């Protein structure tokens with residue numbers, strides 16, 4: 310990060326956090342002190358945007374020149390509530406805040422009429438968006454936020470984009486088939502690489518291949 314010309318660092322952690330830090334392997338942990346030290350040494354980084362979706366999340370400590378915007382799922386004294394095998398509540402709300410307008414504008418929580426208007430997502434708008442979901446009971450813990458050297462209301466976090474974001478794949482069948490088939494995958498449907506291959510692209514490939522066999 311030091312060598313690259315990066316001025317804004319986005320730090321997102323969603324997972325287990327215990328007394329020894331963030332769990333990054335079966336018995337591997339990274340402490341917040343180590344993260345803080347690394348960030349403070351990166352003098353090219355001027356702005357840090359942190360999202361911590363874990364139990365007892367702590368505040369990131371930046372150096373005197375760096376700005377900080379941080380949203381935590383809960384307080385540093387509390388634990389998050391989660392269901393095994395399900396996406397966590399806080400990450401779900403965050404992902405939706407940044408992608409909902411582009412993916413149809415409907416909240417995934419039934420009965421919720423939330424939205425973020427305008428061309429940009431500001432800290433204030435994201436704070437209010439999270440708060441709406443806390444108040445209507447869809448977020449079962451109390452999120453916290455920290456800012457340092459920031460204009461609270463007007464600081465932009467992201468474009469509130471409305472255009473479709475999709476990847477286009479061309480599926481090429483083996484000989485003797487010569488037909489190529491293009492398939493478009495919405496970015497919001499891609500959760501992980503294995504899922505993209507096994508659950509989205511392979512079924513398309515298999516259905517096409519079966520159609521061709523039937524035809525011959």
Ligand SMILES: [Zn+2]
Pocket residue numbers: 416417418421422423442
């Ligand atoms: Zn909602």
